[in-house]
Amino acid sequence: MVELLSGGEMIARALEDEGVEYIFGYPGGAVLHIYDALFKDCKVPHVLVRHEQAATHAADGYARATGKPGVVLVTSGPGATNAITGIATAYMDSIPMVVFSGQVQSHLIGEDAFQETDMIGISRPIVKHSFMVKKAEDIPVMIKKAFHIAATGRPGPVVIDIPKDITRPDEKFEYHYPRSVKMRSYAPAQRGHTGQIKKAAKLLVSAKRPIIYAGGGVIQGEGSDLLTRLARELNYPVTNTLMGLGAFPATDRQFLGMLGMHGFYEANMAMHHSDVILAVGARFDDRVTNTVSKFCPGAKIIHVDVDPASISKTVPADIPIVGPVQAVLEELLAQLATIREKESDLPDQGALERWWKQIDEWRGKHGLWTGRRYGESKMIMPQQVIESLYRVTDGDAYVTSDVGQHQMFAAQYYRFDQPRRWINSGGLGTMGFGLPAAMGVQLAFPDKAVACVTGEGSIQMNIQELSTCTQYNTPVKIINLRNNYLGMVKQWQDMQYEGRYAMSTYEDSLPDFVKLMEAYGHVGMQVTQLSELDAKMEEAFAMKDRLVFLDIIIDPMEHVYPMHVAPNGSMKDMWLSKNERT
Amino acid sequence: MRRIISMLMENEPGALSRVVGLFSQRGYNIETLNVAPTDDPTLSRLTLTTAGDDKQIEQITKHLNKLVDVVKLVDLTEGAHIERDLMLIKVRAQGVLRDEVKRTTDIFRGQIVDVGPNVYTIQLAGTSDKLDSFVAAMADVDILEVVRSGVAGISRGEKVLSL
Numbered sequence: 106m107v108e109l110l111s112g113g114e115m116i117a118r119a120l121e122d123e124g125v126e127y128i129f130g131y132p133g134g135a136v137l138h139i140y141d142a143l144f145k146d147c148k149v150p151h152v153l154v155r156h157e158q159a160a161t162h163a164a165d166g167y168a169r170a171t172g173k174p175g176v177v178l179v180t181s182g183p184g185a186t187n188a189i190t191g192i193a194t195a196y197m198d199s200i201p202m203v204v205f206s207g208q209v210q211s212h213l214i215g216e217d218a219f220q221e222t223d224m225i226g227i228s229r230p231i232v233k234h235s236f237m238v239k240k241a242e243d244i245p246v247m248i249k250k251a252f253h254i255a256a257t258g259r260p261g262p263v264v265i266d267i268p269k270d271i272t273r274p275d276e277k278f279e280y281h282y283p284r285s286v287k288m289r290s291y292a293p294a295q296r297g298h299t300g301q302i303k304k305a306a307k308l309l310v311s312a313k314r315p316i317i318y319a320g321g322g323v324i325q326g327e328g329s330d331l332l333t334r335l336a337r338e339l340n341y342p343v344t345n346t347l348m349g350l351g352a353f354p355a356t357d358r359q360f361l362g363m364l365g366m367h368g369f370y371e372a373n374m375a376m377h378h379s380d381v382i383l384a385v386g387a388r389f390d391d392r393v394t395n396t397v398s399k400f401c402p403g404a405k406i407i408h409v410d411v412d413p414a415s416i417s418k419t420v421p422a423d424i425p426i427v428g429p430v431q432a433v434l435e436e437l438l439a440q441l442a443t444i445r446e447k448e449s450d451l452p453d454q455g456a457l458e459r460w461w462k463q464i465d466e467w468r469g470k471h472g473l474w475t476g477r478r479y480g481e482s483k484m485i486m487p488q489q490v491i492e493s494l495y496r497v498t499d500g501d502a503y504v505t506s507d508v509g510q511h512q513m514f515a516a517q518y519y520r521f522d523q524p525r526r527w528i529n530s531g532g533l534g535t536m537g538f539g540l541p542a543a544m545g546v547q548l549a550f551p552d553k554a555v556a557c558v559t560g561e562g563s564i565q566m567n568i569q570e571l572s573t574c575t576q577y578n579t580p581v582k583i584i585n586l587r588n589n590y591l592g593m594v595k596q597w598q599d600m601q602y603e604g605r606y607a608m609s610t611y612e613d614s615l616p617d618f619v620k621l622m623e624a625y626g627h628v629g630m631q632v633t634q635l636s637e638l639d640a641k642m643e644e645a646f647a648m649k650d651r652l653v654f655l656d657i658i659i660d661p662m663e664h665v666y667p668m669h670v671a672p673n674g675s676m677k678d679m680w681l682s683k684n685e686r687t
Numbered sequence: 688m689r690r691i692i693s694m695l696m697e698n699e700p701g702a703l704s705r706v707v708g709l710f711s712q713r714g715y716n717i718e719t720l721n722v723a724p725t726d727d728p729t730l731s732r733l734t735l736t737t738a739g740d741d742k743q744i745e746q747i748t749k750h751l752n753k754l755v756d757v758v759k760l761v762d763l764t765e766g767a768h769i770e771r772d773l774m775l776i777k778v779r780a781q782g783v784l785r786d787e788v789k790r791t792t793d794i795f796r797g798q799i800v801d802v803g804p805n806v807y808t809i810q811l812a813g814t815s816d817k818l819d820s821f822v823a824a825m826a827d828v829d830i831l832e833v834v835r836s837g838v839a840g841i842s843r844g845e846k847v848l849s850l
């Protein structure tokens with residue numbers, strides 16, 4: 106028997122049928138029919154945030170940690186516009202998300218009706234696709250399409266804008282949720298071009314100074330195991346982008362750390378001096394390449410990406426391969442096996458040995474993990490906080506972050522051995538991402554340790570979510586690297602503006618975070634001495650069912666190093682400390 | 688280099704704004720734009736001309752192809768093709784110039800489609816270059832209004848853009 110459901114009920118039911126675990130949202134006039142349908146009959150729990158931006162970040166954090174699309178429901182007008190920053194954040198990092206936004210009634214559209222905003226228009230440049238529902242009957246197929254588009258190919262956010270009249274409870278329609286959809290105009294690549302993969306395999310084994318440069322696409326495309334296998338079979342060094350951390354185990358000897366603007370010395374040096382680069386699911390971002398014309402002058406580049414537009418966008422590829430990481434890496438591994446069966450002396454082991462010797466020399470000289478690379482201070486150094494976090498959580502936590510120096514220290518000093526553990530906004534660099542994202546992660550994995558590494562600037566951009574954490578009991582651990590500055594801004598002002606701190610301090614206006622936590626029903630602790638750092642960290646993580654905020658007073662003068670020399674620098678041009686350059 | 692990019696897209700509201708938005712969002716130029724439904728009412732045919740180096744054009748076509756509403760796309764300038772731009776041009780046609788306008792129109796194989804005591808409205812179809820030359824040939828004439836359709840194009844021979 107076919108069921109008859111209203112538009113609002115169809116949405117509720119379709120979310121169940123799609124296997125959605127959480128809806129992150131906030132109600133308002135245009136979505137009240139939907140909320141009523143959720144209230145009456147929907148198995149999917151809804152998380153009420155305190156600001157729609159946080160709904161998108163929470164859904165985003167959930168998506169990054171689980172690989173499943175995050176789901177958001179917001180009302181029209183201000184609800185929709187508040188969601189924009191979070192949608193843009195997800196778009197820049199290719200995160201699957203489906204956002205339902207309410208819209209004014211169909212007949213009012215275009216009349217500047219109450220809480221009317223052209224959501225399709227405003228979100229157009231920051232979505233993978235969007236739908237405006239015209240008829241309630243279309244809802245099931247549209248939702249199926251939205252999830253399909255969001256999660257396949259290069260993932261990304263999809264918006265569904267729904268006029269209120271479409272969801273009215275008194276008009277019922279036949280409901281049938283499609284198992285799959287076919288779209289004539291959407292067909293992401295399923296596998297790479299065999300000829301290209303053969304060429305790539307040949308080039309790869311002929312390399313004398315190879316490097317594997319792996320990005321967020323390896324994590325998104327669940328390619329970490331295959332990538333790790335490939336790297337180990339060849340004994341080639343691996344570097345990860347900020348988005349790719351965890352795609353290859355950080356504690357593996359073959360891992361050179363992150364590359365790029367704040368990348369490891371050995372990673373940037375190895376890139377610059379390489380003769381073959383295998384780039385997988387990485388997009389040659391300007392935070393990685395430094396000056397494009399000086400990028401890795403001696404390297405031939407193999408570029409694997411599911412999105413053809415990522416290939417040769419900034420740096421031309423010698424062997425482009427359009428396809429999903431898994432399928433391409435599988436075929437590449439097979440091709441490599443075939444070649445090496447015939448030519449067992451490939452790759453050239455002597456050359457590889459010399460290459461590793463060179464890399465180990467670089468590592469020993471300036472590697473962040475091979476010696477203490479930061480200065481002495483009477484105060485706690487930010488790096489020590491992350492090292493402590495790593496120790497106390499056994500390297501097994503989910504770590505979200507905000508944006509700034511603390512983000513870079515977390516990326517450099519927490520060693521991620523698994524994909525989907527490091528959750529941060531790389532492409533848009535959205536302050537305010539960390540706490541709501543951590544909520545989403547904690548809801549997905551209630552029994553796991555979830556840490557949010559933040560700064561006193563960023564945390565205040567979505568601090569209202571402390572209340573959501575109380576309501577849903579999400580015991581995240583907030584690690585506040587408190588330097589009393591917009592530290593990353595200050596660093597640039599130190600380096601380029603002779604220390605003129607234009608609007609990068611708050612004077613004495615910061616709240617008492619410990620009291621603030623208590624006001625929300627959480628636990629706050631301040632840490633000022635290195636000697637108490639580990640103990641407080643342990644105490645925090647021992648409180649498994651409480652949100653704990655560690656307000657850690659750190660040395661405000663510390664900078665993030667290495668740092669690419671700009672403008673006109675290459676990958677190998679780096680500041681290594683305040684007065685030392687390559 | 689000038690390129691003529693032609694595509695079939697879903698005849699959906701919003702599809703056109705995605706194409707146009709892409710160009711402004713990514714800093715590309717649209718020189719002409721022409722769009723209308725096809726024999727298949729679910730599809731529109733959109734043709735645009737743009738200019739850029741090979742790398743830019745490659746990015747433009749890749750991004751256009753990525754748009755979910757774009758079903759199929761061809762860069763007509765990559766092969767032999769026919770392009771047509773349609774112009775309606777209203778000019779002052781008085782005294783000696785009235786005959787002169789008529790003669791020039793004939794030479795360009797245009798048609799005078801509306802006649803007034805003081806004005807002619809001329810219709811002319813052809814490549815954009817041809818229309819430009821016609822306008823240049825009207826240098827002595829008082830041009831009152833020009834409207835052009837933008838380039839529509841199609842491949843020569845057997846090659847077709849269809850599903």
Ligand SMILES: Cc1cc2nc3c(=O)[nH]c(=O)nc-3n(C[C@H](O)[C@H](O)[C@H](O)COP(=O)(O)OP(=O)(O)OC[C@H]3O[C@@H](n4cnc5c(N)ncnc54)[C@H](O)[C@@H]3O)c2cc1C
Binds near residue numbers: 512532
């Ligand atoms: C303060 C700050 C400092 C930063 N410093 C650095 C830095 O030092 N180093 C650094 O690396 N970044 C840094 N970033 C981040 C930087 O801005 C970019 O976000 C990042 O470099 C992009 O990572 P990525 O190349 O892995 O691409 P992503 O943005 O992760 O893109 C993934 C790519 O993989 C592709 N893809 C997706 N799914 C698949 C699949 N299934 N198969 C194949 N391909 C797929 C996509 O099409 C895309 O091209 C910084 C950001 C901030 C905010």
Ligand SMILES: Cc1ncc(C[n+]2csc(CCOP(=O)(O)OP(=O)(O)O)c2C)c(N)n1
Binds near residue numbers: 509534592
């Ligand atoms: C929403 C937003 N506004 C502005 C910026 C620019 N910005 C980047 S880092 C930074 C400072 C962050 O300060 P804090 O959170 O205290 O971190 P710190 O750098 O001190 O560790 C600013 C303002 C941004 N990335 N996001």
Ligand SMILES: [Mg+2]
Binds near residue numbers: 509562592
């Ligand atoms: Mg700070």
